Amino acid sequence: MSRSFSFRPIAVGTLLIAATAASALAAVHSAHKQTWSHEIDPGGSLVLINTAGNVDVVGTDDKAIKITAVRIIRGPDQAALADGRSKVDIVLGGNEQERVVRTRERVTADKAPRWTSAVNYTIEIPRTINLDITNLYAEGIRIREVSGRVNLKTVMGKIQLQGLRGEANVDTINGDISGSFDRPPTADLHFSTVNGQIEVRLPRSSQFRWFAQSMRGDILSNIPVQAKFTPQERSVLANVNGSRPWVKLETIAMTGRVFLIDHDQPSIPSRSLIPTQLQIAETEPPSNRGSSTEVNATLNRIRKKYMIQPPSARTFARHDSVVLEDFEFRTTLGNVLVGEVRGTAKVFTRAGEIILGLVGGRTEVHTGGGPINLGDIGGPLLARTSAGDISIRAARKGGDLATSGGNVQVVFNGGPLTVLSGGGDISIRHTVSRVRAETRSGDISINISKDVRTEQIDAKTIGGNVILSVPPGFAADVDATIITSEESANAIRSDLSGLSILREKAGEGVRIRATGKLNGGGKPLQLYAEDGDIRITTQKAP
Amino acid sequence: MAECSAVRERMPELLVESLTPGLREEAHQHIEDCAECGSEWSGFRATWIAMEDFPERTVPPRVRAAFLQQIDALTPKPVVVPFRQRGFFRPLAQAAAVVILVGGSFVAGQRISAPDPLPGNPAVVDSVQLIPIAENRIIRASQVNPDIQGSPDIQNVRFLEVPDKNNEVGIAFDLKSHVTVTGRRDDPSVINLLSYVMQNREHTTQARSSAIQWVQDNYTSTGDADPEIVKALANVLKNDTHEGVRIKAVETLKSLPGTLAPEARAALIDALKNDPNPAVRIKAVDALANLAQAGAPMDAATVDTLRAKASQDDENLYVRVKAAEALNQINL
Numbered sequence: 001m002s003r004s005f006s007f008r009p010i011a012v013g014t015l016l017i018a019a020t021a022a023s024a025l026a027a028v029h030s031a032h033k034q035t036w037s038h039e040i041d042p043g044g045s046l047v048l049i050n051t052a053g054n055v056d057v058v059g060t061d062d063k064a065i066k067i068t069a070v071r072i073i074r075g076p077d078q079a080a081l082a083d084g085r086s087k088v089d090i091v092l093g094g095n096e097q098e099r100v101v102r103t104r105e106r107v108t109a110d111k112a113p114r115w116t117s118a119v120n121y122t123i124e125i126p127r128t129i130n131l132d133i134t135n136l137y138a139e140g141i142r143i144r145e146v147s148g149r150v151n152l153k154t155v156m157g158k159i160q161l162q163g164l165r166g167e168a169n170v171d172t173i174n175g176d177i178s179g180s181f182d183r184p185p186t187a188d189l190h191f192s193t194v195n196g197q198i199e200v201r202l203p204r205s206s207q208f209r210w211f212a213q214s215m216r217g218d219i220l221s222n223i224p225v226q227a228k229f230t231p232q233e234r235s236v237l238a239n240v241n242g243s244r245p246w247v248k249l250e251t252i253a254m255t256g257r258v259f260l261i262d263h264d265q266p267s268i269p270s271r272s273l274i275p276t277q278l279q280i281a282e283t284e285p286p287s288n289r290g291s292s293t294e295v296n297a298t299l300n301r302i303r304k305k306y307m308i309q310p311p312s313a314r315t316f317a318r319h320d321s322v323v324l325e326d327f328e329f330r331t332t333l334g335n336v337l338v339g340e341v342r343g344t345a346k347v348f349t350r351a352g353e354i355i356l357g358l359v360g361g362r363t364e365v366h367t368g369g370g371p372i373n374l375g376d377i378g379g380p381l382l383a384r385t386s387a388g389d390i391s392i393r394a395a396r397k398g399g400d401l402a403t404s405g406g407n408v409q410v411v412f413n414g415g416p417l418t419v420l421s422g423g424g425d426i427s428i429r430h431t432v433s434r435v436r437a438e439t440r441s442g443d444i445s446i447n448i449s450k451d452v453r454t455e456q457i458d459a460k461t462i463g464g465n466v467i468l469s470v471p472p473g474f475a476a477d478v479d480a481t482i483i484t485s486e487e488s489a490n491a492i493r494s495d496l497s498g499l500s501i502l503r504e505k506a507g508e509g510v511r512i513r514a515t516g517k518l519n520g521g522g523k524p525l526q527l528y529a530e531d532g533d534i535r536i537t538t539q540k541a542p
Numbered sequence: 543m544a545e546c547s548a549v550r551e552r553m554p555e556l557l558v559e560s561l562t563p564g565l566r567e568e569a570h571q572h573i574e575d576c577a578e579c580g581s582e583w584s585g586f587r588a589t590w591i592a593m594e595d596f597p598e599r600t601v602p603p604r605v606r607a608a609f610l611q612q613i614d615a616l617t618p619k620p621v622v623v624p625f626r627q628r629g630f631f632r633p634l635a636q637a638a639a640v641v642i643l644v645g646g647s648f649v650a651g652q653r654i655s656a657p658d659p660l661p662g663n664p665a666v667v668d669s670v671q672l673i674p675i676a677e678n679r680i681i682r683a684s685q686v687n688p689d690i691q692g693s694p695d696i697q698n699v700r701f702l703e704v705p706d707k708n709n710e711v712g713i714a715f716d717l718k719s720h721v722t723v724t725g726r727r728d729d730p731s732v733i734n735l736l737s738y739v740m741q742n743r744e745h746t747t748q749a750r751s752s753a754i755q756w757v758q759d760n761y762t763s764t765g766d767a768d769p770e771i772v773k774a775l776a777n778v779l780k781n782d783t784h785e786g787v788r789i790k791a792v793e794t795l796k797s798l799p800g801t802l803a804p805e806a807r808a809a810l811i812d813a814l815k816n817d818p819n820p821a822v823r824i825k826a827v828d829a830l831a832n833l834a835q836a837g838a839p840m841d842a843a844t845v846d847t848l849r850a851k852a853s854q855d856d857e858n859l860y861v862r863v864k865a866a867e868a869l870n871q872i873n874l
Contacts, residue, residue, distance in 0.1 A: 155845065155872060173849055173869045194852045195870045215859065215866075233855070254852050254866045312828065333863065351859035369820065369860025387820030387858045389789075406821035407789055423785035423819040425751065441819075442786030443747055463784060464747050488610060533746060 029074040030081050034090060036067045041096050043148075045130040046123070049102040052137040053118040054157070059127025059145035065099055066124040067092075075115035084115030130166075141175075149187075164189075172196060176256070181206075182263060190250040197256035200249065201263040207242040208249045210260065211235065212273070216333050217257035220270035225260070227273045234332065236273045295319055298339045302357030306375020308411055309391040313337070313353040313370075326361070335370070344379065353388075363399075371406070380415070389424070398433055407442070425464070435459070443467065443532070448474065450539060454522030465532040468525070470496070472538050475522030480514045483530045487512070490529070494518075494536040545572060546579050553586050559703055591706055675721070675735070694719050727760060728768060737774035740791075747784045754778065754787065758794040767798040776809035779826075785819045792822050796829035807833070811847045814865075820858050827851065827861055831868035840872055 040046070046065060048055065053072075073084035087106045094100040103119045125131070130148040135141055138157030143150055147165035156174040163180070167187035170177055176196040179189070184206035191198050197217065202208075204223055212219045213235035221227075227238040239245055251258045262268060298321050299311055317334025320327070326343035329336060335352040338345070344361035347354050350368040362379035365372055371388040374381070381399030383390055389406040398415025401408055404422040413431040421439040428435055428446045434456045437444045441463040448455060448468070454475045459466045470476075478499055484490040487510040492501060499516035514534070518525075527534050549572045555561045556569050573583045695718040702712030725732045739745060739753040754775070761767055775798075778791040792813060795806055813826040830848060834840055840848075851857055851865035 173845070173852075174872065192853065194849060194866045215862065252853070254862065255870075333859070351863055367860070369824070369858040371824075387860060388824055389821060403821070405785070405819040406824075407786065424789055424821055425786035439786075441784060443751065464786060467748065 027074075028077060028081060029072060030085065032071045032085070034069050034071070036065075036092060038065050038067075038092070038099055039063060039096055040065050040099055040126060040129055042126055042128045043130075044096060045098045045132060045148075046125055047094070047098060047100045047102075048121065048123070048131075048133045048135065049100075050119055050121065050133075050135045051103055051105060052116075053103070053120045053135070054138050055121045055123070055133060055135050055141045055143075057121075057123045057125060057131060057133075057143045057146065059147065059163075060124050061127065062124065063126055065126070065129075067101060068122040069101075070120045072118045072120070073115050074117075080114040084113065084117055087113070088117045088119070090119065138175075180263065184208075185247050185249065188248045188250075190248075192250070192252040193256060194254040195256060196253065197258070198251045198253050199259040199261060200251060201261045201266060202249075203264060204262045205241060207245040208240050208247040209245045210238045210240050210249045210251070212251045212258045212260070214253045214256065214258050216255040217253055219258045219273045221260040221273060222265070222268040222270040223260055223262050225273070229273060229275060231275075234274070238273075294321070295337065297321075298337060298357075299355075302339050302355070302375055306357045306393050307355075307373060307391070308393050308409060309371070309373055309389065311337070311353065311355045311373055313355065317349070317352065372403075408437075426459075431455070439464065445469070447539075456523040456525070458524075458526045460526075460528040461532060462530050463532065464529060466527045466529045466534045468527065468534075468536050469539055470518075470536060473519055474538070475519040476517070476525035477521050477523070478514060478516055478518055478525045478527075478536070480525070480527040480534045480536075482512050482528075482532065482534055483509055484512065485509045485531065490531065490533050492534045495538040496536060546576060549573065549576075549579055550582060553583060556583075557586060557590055557705060559705075587705060730770075733768050733770045737770050740774045741777050741781075743782065747787055750778070750782070750784070750787050751790050754790040754794050758790070758797055762794075762797045769803055772798065772803045772806045776803070776805040779809045779813055779822075785822070788813070788817065788819065788822050789825065792825040792829065796825055796832060807841075807844065811844060814847055814851060814861075820861065823858070823861050824864065827864040827868060831864060831871060834868050834871035845869070845872065 040063070042063070069090050071088060071090065073081050073088065075081045075084055089104050091102045091104050092100065093102070101121070105117065107113050125146070127145055127147050130150070131143065131146060132151045133141070134153045135157070136155045138154060140158045140160065141152065141154060142160040142162070143152070143164065144162040149166050150161070150164060150168040150170070152159065152168075152170045154172040154175055156172070159170060159172060159175050159177045161168065161170070161177070161179040163182060165183070165186065167189070168179075169190045170192070172193045174195045175193060177191045177193055177198045179191060179199070180201045182203070184203050185208055189200070191200065202223070210225065213233060215234050219236050223240065225238040225240050227236040229236050251260070259270060261270070295316060298319065303310060313335035315335065316337045317331045318329050318336045318338070320337075321339040323338060323341045323343070326345070327338060327341045328346040330348040331352070332350050333352060334349055335355070336347050336349055337355045338357070340358040341356065342360045345356060345359045345363045345365070347356070347365045348367075349370070351370055352367055353370045353373065354365045354367050355373045356363065356365065356377075357375040359374075359376075360378045363374070363377050364382045365374070365384070367385045367388070369387040370385060372383050372385050372390045374383065374392045376394045376396070377392065377399070378396050380397045381392070381395045381401070383392070383399065384402045385406065386404045387406065388403060390401050390403050390408045392401070392410045394412040394414070395410055395417060396412075396414040398413055398417040400418045401410070402420040403424065405424060406421060407424040407427070408419050408421050409427045409429075410417070410419070411429045413428055413433060413435065416434045417428070417431065417436070419426050419428070419435070419437040421442060423441045424439060425442040426437045426439050426444045428437065430447055430449045432449045432452055435446055436458040437446065438460045439462070442461060443464040443466070444459045444461050445467040446457060446459060446469070448457070448470050450471045452471065453473060457468065459468065474496070480492050480499075482490050482492060483506055485508065487503065490512070492499075492512055492514040494514070496518045498518050499514040502513045502515070504511050549569050552561060552565065552569055556566060559566075561569065573579050697716045697718070699713065699715040702714060704710040704712055723732065723735060736753055736757060740750055740757070742750075757771055757775070761771060772795070775791045775795050779788055779795065782788050782791065792810070795810065810826045810829050813822050814830065817823050817826065827848070830844060848865045848869050852862050852869060854862065
């Protein structure tokens with residue numbers, strides 16, 4: 001006891017000192033400032049290529065470019081800083097028509113450096129020259145008072161544009177774009193961001209043709225515009241202040257919002273240009289979305305109880321744990337999660353995953369793209385996706401399932417079932433009812449439950465195998481066909497006797513057809529496979 | 543001279559002892575009397591014997607299939623044949639194969655001076671010798687376990703006499719035998735076997751799909767995935783014509799732990815750009831999003847592809863959203 005009592009404070013103290021020292025060392029950095037000045041033609045161009053760092057460009061009446069670059073290296077120790085300094089430099093090139101400034105990092109792909117670098121540029125340019133900037137990562141990029149053409153590409157960082165007079169093409173991935181113009185634009189402006197938002201401030205009297213698009217966000221304006229909305233693209237098109245404007249403004253934000261604001265009266269409230277009925281996902285009250293804890297709890301509960309595939313989505317435009325009555329929900333974009341619906345369910349999303357744990361009645365789900373993941377469906381089922389897998393634990397009354405591309409898996413089917421896939425495997429693990437399954441490319445496997453004596457099955461694949469598992473006493477009138485380019489490559493095989501095989505040429509390939517009655521004959525069993533096998537296997541007798 | 547010509551034409555049949563006794567006697571008589579034909583015959587036999595020592599070349603499956611197809615086309619067939627279960631054992635083949643069966647296939651090409659009988663059924667091979675899994679092999683009878691275990695399926699049996707080798711015969715056949723290879727998950731042989739089954743399009747799609755599913759079930763929870771497996775999955779994703787198999791491959795790549803190899807990342811990008819099946823593209827973009835979320839560095843090609851996808855008007859909206867989400871994970 002006494003030894004540990006005396007040792008602990010020392011150990012803790014040592015650790016604290018070591019941690020403090022380590023954190024101090026980890027913060028080591030160096031900054032090195034350089035300046036250059038070069039003549040350039042009034043109609044010339046400046047090309048800047050930088051990996052990381054802020055950029056501030058301002059147009060002046062001077063005839064030269066003045067570049068100030070601050071190179072910052074960060075690393076855990078002085079050796080790392082020295083290494084970084086030796087491997088990051090700034091290269092200037094070009095001539096009076098085109099000046100090129102490039103940050104060069106000499107690192108090899110197989111060995112990650114122990115340092116990070118950023119170069120912040122402050123550049124003064126003659127306002128008439130053109131700018132071509134590629135700056136991948138930044139906290140901010142600002143370009144002011146330039147009348148030449150501006151091309152800017154970034155991955156992240158807030159972009160501020162002020163007083164531009166010429167054409168501008170600005171593309172970013174995760175950055176916001178803010179453009180402020182105190183005069184009406186006289187050249188085309190194109191702004192696009194994937195995950196940021198766009199705000200453009202223009203004089204109210206500006207004349208331009210405006211195209212704005214946002215797949216997930218809103219499109220708003222406080223300048224009165226007569227906009228035409230296209231729901232499929234989630235875009236608006238408007239001629240602002242004129243019937244035939246010749247200047248174009250394009251503002252495209254994939255997930256963020258787009259604002260068009262009166263430069264002189266920015267405080268006037270903006271109005272959405274997207275019809276109210278298409279704003280469900282955005283205007284859904286927060287209480288209906290659920291906290292991440294609630295969502296996870298619901299997901300875990302229904303996954304254990306009902307699901308055969310783990311849900312991939314974690315955020316939902318709509319989240320309900322239990323709905324006691326009928327449930328209907330439409331959204332333009334978003335995943336939909338509902339734990340239980342005691343009545344009927346009708347869900348539509350233009351893009352997103354649909355997850356329903358238990359539905360007591362008729363179920364219709366439709367997504368423009370994304371997986372459909374359903375648990376126990378008590379009523380007839382209609383499920384369609386334009387792209388993605390369909391997983392159903394139990395379709396007790398059967399239904400229609402369709403995907404333009406993806407696997408379809410049904411663990412239990414209790415009613416007439418139609419399954420169509422534009423490409424992917426179809427697996428019906430237990431069925432007690434009629435099944436029609438068709439895929440453009442993929443295997444079809446159907447397992448008929450052991451108590452079924454005869455049932456109609458249609459299975460067709462244009463590229464793949466058909467595997468049918470039947471109980472020992474299963475009776476059927478079989479018509480099975482395979483089309484194959486090489487006769488020896490594919491075959492029809494059956495554990496049950498009673499089939500005759502016919503081989504004949506079919507175009508460039510061979511058609512092999514097996515017909516006959518299994519166990520004295522029964523309902524039709526139509527199987528078709530191109531470039532694949534057909535196998536009829538029997539289950540073990542109970 | 544006419545007799546010389548006739549005897550020389552018959553030499554191949556003489557070599558394999560397929561001439562009638564009368565003709566054989568005549569031929570041998572002539573060869574003994576005629577120096578030129580005697581010399582020809584000696585050369586013929588020497589060549590035949592030397593051929594035995596030539597290494598067996600594996601015939602590429604497609605060449606073999608094309609050849610068989612040509613042969614098949616020349617062979618008249620009944621239009622309708624009765625459909626019967628496979629797997630009947632052929633007594634003749636069994637009798638003939640007494641000296642060669644299962645153990646022989648395992649120890650093919652190896653020199654085992656004193657083979658021990660393998661225990662029980664199924665055969666379990668624990669030899670220190672490496673066992674080849676090959677398409678063709680020649681083995682000596684002394685290397686074969688005399689016990690035939692189970693009912694191996696023997697097809698296409700041919701019987702050969704070996705000239706100038708006292709009482710030696712050859713029995714050639716196709717043997718379909720069930721082999722179980724056991725080993726650690728990371729054993730190179732296990733890995734290579736899995737990679738082979740996943741990639742070989744001569745196998746049924748179900749075999750390929752099952753192999754990929756098995757990899758997904760067994761290789762996603764333990765450390766970094768073996769590079770060979772990742773490479774094989776990338777090849778499947780890029781080259782397999784079967785959409786169901788490609789979907790499985792991309793799902794498995796998505797679930798593999800660790801930073802993906804360049805081949806896998808390239809295959810994902812290629813799939814995202816070009817795969818006609820939207821489900822494959824969705825899973826590819828999901829996999830790239832997972833990578834970004836895990837903090838893996840995103841190279842310019844990946845970022846460009848994701849950016850292009852997010853902005854592609856005619857792409858499925860879900861793919862576009864997923865691409866945007868993946869880009870949103872990029873950190874400095």
